[in-house]
Amino acid sequence: MSGEEITGGADPEGVLAAVLTPMDDGLAPDHPAFSAHCHRLLAAGCHGLSVFGTTGEANSLSVGERLAALGALLEGGVPANVLLPGTGSCALTDTVRLSRAALEAGTAGVLVLPPFYYKGVGDDGLFRFFAEVIERIGDERLRVYLYHIPQMTGVELRMSLISRLIDAYPGTIAGTKDSSGDRERLETLCREFPGFSVLAGTETLLLETLRNGGKGCISATVNVTSRLARQVYDAHASGRHDEAQARQERLSALRASIETYPMIPALKALMAELARDEEWRNLRPPLSGLDEEQRKKLLAEVPLAHLL
């Protein structure tokens, strides 16, 4: 790997980190540390950066805090076109505001959660939400990626809904991040919707998704596994199938060693070691840090030298 930054094209694909948000001791986003981490991830091989997702504790931040942090990244020299910021929220008007700001900043697209307070609302209400967002923004440059993570939202994005959205807004409904962990669903998405970018929510499914015609992954653990994840992608892209498979196995084992811990606290504990900065252990409630025993066990089990 060279140390230089690789900028993505208009359509995010490849290896994307679901970027952690470092917090200062007052639990506010630490802008310089956030920019530095983004640069670190690009240098380590990430094609793109999905900031303000689940891993980024974005729903624990106000809209103002998210906008300020986005501005700080751009001022910090992070290229807008590698960013796929999460702009989802429960409130239509917040999602519109965040998505419009991302569009105006020139990001590659926006990753949009369904509104997640109400449960069991059905396809019609969800369709109307996404339709309102798209029509209120009213800009054909908008690229919406549907963020499916039912274990957090309690909201299922059914195939029928995705199909209806693609039909109504071709081009604008550009893809999905699917964090369901459902391999059959990922395969169906790749097969049923040609031209729709499918990104797996874990690098464990990176190679499988690429082989199915998907575009890559957006993953929490890529905050510390980007180098190896990129090697999998490159080996696949160059047709070095055995190498891709072997690296994927190493990558999956690395991910498995982390995912037995609470994911975001574990990643922040690892980052505190890698960046040699205790501030990385801060989490905004309701998330809590690992307890000391868990933390020591994690650090003993995961070889830091293999990370980032």
Next chain:
Amino acid sequence: MSGEEITGGADPEGVLAAVLTPMDDGLAPDHPAFSAHCHRLLAAGCHGLSVFGTTGEANSLSVGERLAALGALLEGGVPANVLLPGTGSCALTDTVRLSRAALEAGTAGVLVLPPFYYKGVGDDGLFRFFAEVIERIGDERLRVYLYHIPQMTGVELRMSLISRLIDAYPGTIAGTKDSSGDRERLETLCREFPGFSVLAGTETLLLETLRNGGKGCISATVNVTSRLARQVYDAHASGRHDEAQARQERLSALRASIETYPMIPALKALMAELARDEEWRNLRPPLSGLDEEQRKKLLAEVPLAHLL
């Protein structure tokens, strides 16, 4: 019932409506209609008004929209001390901002959801969230009511958490609205935490909760059943037990006739009839209105003359 408004004391108790938020055709809160509805509910016998809860579609509104609507109610002559506004959100900083504004406006307290994006976070993270809210506001006049509605939030407020919060912030942790529908839990809350105000999330449990030592109810259907609910409360308060029981049975039957429909759309459909204003049928996505068949069935089944 007299037509005059009854204002509550510092501690909300009795019959509280979980107030609907009327939306204009652009899906923005209609401030004059909102004030008018609040006055209508007080005139119909409500002791208090819990605006910006689940029924009020509050999580579908931005913080700015919630603050503007609160300001409009006060300007519209709705007394601050009858209000128990919902101030919960996923973001610590939003909850602090909304709660501080409510406190400064002189509301009776604030109804606070646990942060509801992350699931399975445990007591420590939830405790830390409420503790941060209370300490950041740092005002002993603050009265926090814990809003338990796991069917929407996916977050359980365990007895151990409530106990820990009451111990840490006596006086400030003032009560709870419990919408779990779990009668045993309500009874346990009344018994285990003396001095802690327990409000049932449905008027079906109004009399039972009062008999258990609870303070009343905060309910969606009270938007249209306030008169009868108030009669139950008054009969109980005057020791007219048989009358209280008989009226509770009528009230429960009325509620039952509504709750077979999607609740918020059904209540808005009823309000459109009662207020003779079609605008009341507007709902912000992801909620959708009743379809025409459901609506006609509802209107045929629920006798409008018995409402409000």
